[in-house]
Amino acid sequence: MTTRIGLLLFPDLTQLDLTGPLEVFSRMPDAEVSLLWKSREPVASDRGLVMLPTAGFAECAGLDIICVPGGPGQIALMEDTEVLDFLRRIAPGCSLVTSVCTGSLVLGAAGLLTGYRATCHWSSLDQLALFGATPVAERVVRDRNRITGAGVTSGIDFALAVVAEVLGEEAAREVQLQIEYDPAPPFDSGSPRSAGPELLERVSARIAPFIARRRAASEAAARRLG
Amino acid sequence: MTTRIGLLLFPDLTQLDLTGPLEVFSRMPDAEVSLLWKSREPVASDRGLVMLPTAGFAECAGLDIICVPGGPGQIALMEDTEVLDFLRRIAPGCSLVTSVCTGSLVLGAAGLLTGYRATCHWSSLDQLALFGATPVAERVVRDRNRITGAGVTSGIDFALAVVAEVLGEEAAREVQLQIEYDPAPPFDSGSPRSAGPELLERVSARIAPFIARRRAASEAAARRLG
Numbered sequence: 001m002t003t004r005i006g007l008l009l010f011p012d013l014t015q016l017d018l019t020g021p022l023e024v025f026s027r028m029p030d031a032e033v034s035l036l037w038k039s040r041e042p043v044a045s046d047r048g049l050v051m052l053p054t055a056g057f058a059e060c061a062g063l064d065i066i067c068v069p070g071g072p073g074q075i076a077l078m079e080d081t082e083v084l085d086f087l088r089r090i091a092p093g094c095s096l097v098t099s100v101c102t103g104s105l106v107l108g109a110a111g112l113l114t115g116y117r118a119t120c121h122w123s124s125l126d127q128l129a130l131f132g133a134t135p136v137a138e139r140v141v142r143d144r145n146r147i148t149g150a151g152v153t154s155g156i157d158f159a160l161a162v163v164a165e166v167l168g169e170e171a172a173r174e175v176q177l178q179i180e181y182d183p184a185p186p187f188d189s190g191s192p193r194s195a196g197p198e199l200l201e202r203v204s205a206r207i208a209p210f211i212a213r214r215r216a217a218s219e220a221a222a223r224r225l226g
Numbered sequence: 227m228t229t230r231i232g233l234l235l236f237p238d239l240t241q242l243d244l245t246g247p248l249e250v251f252s253r254m255p256d257a258e259v260s261l262l263w264k265s266r267e268p269v270a271s272d273r274g275l276v277m278l279p280t281a282g283f284a285e286c287a288g289l290d291i292i293c294v295p296g297g298p299g300q301i302a303l304m305e306d307t308e309v310l311d312f313l314r315r316i317a318p319g320c321s322l323v324t325s326v327c328t329g330s331l332v333l334g335a336a337g338l339l340t341g342y343r344a345t346c347h348w349s350s351l352d353q354l355a356l357f358g359a360t361p362v363a364e365r366v367v368r369d370r371n372r373i374t375g376a377g378v379t380s381g382i383d384f385a386l387a388v389v390a391e392v393l394g395e396e397a398a399r400e401v402q403l404q405i406e407y408d409p410a411p412p413f414d415s416g417s418p419r420s421a422g423p424e425l426l427e428r429v430s431a432r433i434a435p436f437i438a439r440r441r442a443a444s445e446a447a448a449r450r451l452g
Contacts (some may be wrong), residue, residue, distance in 0.1 A: 048259070052268060181378070185383055185386060187399045187402055
C-alpha cells in the first residue's frame with residue numbers, strides 16, 4: 001500500500017519547515033511524496049532557496065497525508081481562496097491532516113482545526129485560538145487525525161512521529177538512524193522556556209511588527225471563516 | 227564585515243545535509259550565503275527535491291566559509307577534477323573549511339583533510355582514514371580551521387557551532403530560538419550506539435553494497451591523491 005504524502009511548497013515559506021519532514025518522508029518505505037503548488041514554476045523560499053514543485057493542485061487527485069509548512073508566505077496563503085479551497089477539497093480524504101510551524105494557521109484559516117488541539121511556532125501559537133483551535137505549547141501535538149509540529153526544526157520530530165503512526169515504530173527508528181538524528185545542540189536556547197527572558201525579549205521585540213501583521217491577517221481570515 | 231558562505235549544491239546530494247545548515251546560515255547577521263555548482267541549472271537531490279544554485283564556480287571569487295554536504299552524489303564528486311580544483315582554489319582563502327555527512331570524503335579527496343581529525347556519516351566514517359584524516363565518532367569535530375559534521379541532521383548542530391565561532395554564542399543562541407531547535411526525537415535510535423545491534427545490523431546489511439561502492443571510489447580517489 002503506497003502512502004501518498006503531499007507537502008505544500010509555496011512562495012516565502014521557511015524552507016526547513018518543508019525540507020526536514022521531506023527528508024524523513026522520502027525515506028519512508030512505499031511512500032510517494034509530492035511537492036504541491038498552483039503550478040510547477042520554481043518557488044522561492046523566504047531566504048532565497050528556490051525549489052521546484054513536483055505537481056500542480058489540479059494534478060493531485062487525492063492524498064493520504066497533507067502537510068502544510070510555515071513561514072512568512074503563510075500570511076498570503078490565509079487569504080488565498082485557491083489554496084484554501086485545495087486544502088478543503090483534499091483534507092476529507094486524508095488519513096492525516098498535518099502542519100509544521102505556522103502552517104497550522106493556514107489549516108486554521110481553511111477551517112480544518114476548529115475544535116482541535118494544535119501547535120505552531122512559539123511566536124504565533126496564541127493565534128490558533130482565533131480559528132477555534134486550542135493552542136498547545138508542545139513540540140508535536142496530535143488530536144484525532146490532526147498532527148501539528150511547532151517551529152521549524154520540530155518538523156523532523158513531527159515527521160518521525162508520522163512515520164511511526166503509519167508504519168510503526170521500527171520503521172521510524174530506521175529512518176532516524178539513516179539520518180543520524182541524535183541531536184546535540186551546542187546551546188540550550190531552542191524554546192522560550194530555555195532561552196531565558198533576555199534573549200526571548202530581544203527576539204520578540206525585533207519580530208513584533210511582523211507578528212502583528214500576521215495577527216491582523218489571522219483575524220481577517222477568522223472573520224471570513226465566520 | 228560580511229561573512230561569505232558557500233555551500234556546494236551538487237546532483238544526488240542528500241538535501242537535508244544542505245538545507246539544515248542553510249536555514250541556520252541564512253539567519254546569521256551579515257552573512258551572504260551562496261549555493262554553488264558548475265552552472266545555475268537546476269540540481270536534483272538524491273530523493274527528488276530539485277533546487278537552483280545561486281552562482282556558478284566561475285562567479286565565485288572567494289569565500290570565508292566553504293561547506294560541502296554529502297549524499298550518494300558525493301561519489302561522483304571525488305573523481306570530478308572541476309569540483310576538486312574548485313575546492314583547492316577556494317579553501318586556502320577560507321577562514322573555515324567545512325563539511326556535513328559524507329561531504330568530508332570530498333574534502334578528503336581534494337587533499338584538504340590530510341592530517342586533520344574529522345567526522346562523517348556513521349556508515350562511512352572509517353573511510354576518512356584513506357585520505358590521511360583521523361576519523362572521530364562525534365557529532366561535530368573541529369581541528370584547527372576544519373569543522374566537520376556527522377550524518378545528515380548533524381548539519382544543524384554543526385551550523386550553530388559555526389555561527390558561534392564566527393559571531394559568538396549569543397548570535398547562535400538567537401538563531402536557535404528562531405528555528406525553535408529544542409529537539410525531542412520520539413525515539414532514541416539516531417546513532418549506532420543508541421540504535422542497538424539488531425537495527426544497526428539490518429540497516430548496515432541493506433546499505434552494504436552502496437557503502438562498498440563508496441569505499442572503492444574513496445580508495446581510487448586516495449590513490450590519485452598519492
